[in-house]
Amino acid sequence: MDTAKVRIPSRTDRILFKIQCKFAFSRAG
Numbered sequence: 001m002d003t004a005k006v007r008i009p010s011r012t013d014r015i016l017f018k019i020q021c022k023f024a025f026s027r028a029g
Helices: 003-007 011-028
Strands: none
Touching: none
């Protein structure tokens, strides 16, 4: 894995992050 690639947020990464946040929020609530 390249650090440069991880540094740049891609569309898929954003979607995955949104899903993770939603899942965490649903789990907490």
